[in-house]
Amino acid sequence: MKRIYLDHAATTPVDPEVVEVMIPYLTETFGNPSSIYAEGRAAKKSIEKARQQIATAINADSREIYFTASGSEADNWAIKGIAMKNKAKGKHIITSQIEHHAVLHSCEYLEKQGFEVTYLPVDEVGLISLEDLKNAIRDDTILVSIMFANNEIGTIEPIKEIGKIVKEKGIVFHTDAVQALGNIPVDVKDLNVDLLSLSAHKIYGPKGIGVLYIKKGLPIDNLIHGGAQERKKRAGTENTAEIMAFGKAAEIASEHLEENMTHMKTLRDQLIEGVLGKIPLARLNGHPEKRLPGNANFCFAYIEGESILLSLDVIGIAGSSGSACTSGSLDPSHVLLAIGLPAGVAHGSLRLTIGKSTTPEDIDYVVNNLVEIIQRLRDMSPIDADHPIDAAVFDKADHHHH
Ligand SMILES: *Cc1c(COP(=O)(O)O)cnc(C)c1O
16 A cells, blocks of 8 residues: 655655765775775765765854764753853753753753753744743853754744844854754854754654754863764764765755745645644644644644544554654643643644655545544544543634634
């Protein structure tokens, strides 16, 4: 049976062109980039090419690009590295309640080490308030970390405006841009950021390779200690093949950004209109306009996200409930709770994320089948007292989007 993959926010298939670029570095150009003979020198030279491709994609200098083993590592490094470097100046960090767990759990770890963290709330569409941010900044604030675009509800935060406020106060600013790259323009100079995290597998590259952009001259402690790789900032023999893959994936992503954005946005809107128009008591989560071009996130009254996922899987559709990191646990998503959804409603969420290869026919198939699935699940599970539905949540959504 044909599969329709609508979970591009969890991971993407590796572009065949990217696979092509990797292969020689697993075979003939296998040398350790630190070795001085020909095999090593060739690998080192190639890595610098990939570094430049990433730098070009985000308008940085190639000397500001540091390869890591994942987006999660880049987030950990940015937060712990700045905290450790500046702990004599202050121990206060500001972030938001809707960050990826790589950021949230790094902050929680630092709290155990004596740091203080402010978790900014978000409004009902997932935006932080610039006023809240200004009010949270203190004399001992050393770091602000706010994600560029949310991986669950797709809301895009006002990073440029946040960067301006944070810069005026002389505080270090980090943004997790893992969901932004390849989906919206990312320009480190325009955004006023000091640190920015990226991951290859969200942009049609392989899993297990990330980047931390570190603005030139910014003091930061190392996270991984060992050899002198990455200009003595990140130890470990370079993952040459994956670095080359990330470089190529970033190049393809920026070359085709405009057309991909238009493609995803068209299908996303087709999906949103279809679902909200044909399914009663459905709600779109996240900002109606300031959202990732490929992201649609819904709640359906009276049913659990997991049941929808299983029914979709049976007919060949791959989607997600909350984020990949929380599926398997029965806790409602921290992001959906932060936008004010009652736990009972947050359980009914479905995230569908569109990619380069998604077609309008795919979306029609998904919408038509969802109508039936939701109806069937609702018929099967009569309303019970354990799942009271806050009708206002859905009335409001209907009011917004019809
Ligand atoms: C996927 C993701 C990460 C983690 O990246 P990995 O390379 O999978 O570790 C971090 N932040 C966001 C917003 C993500 O979507």
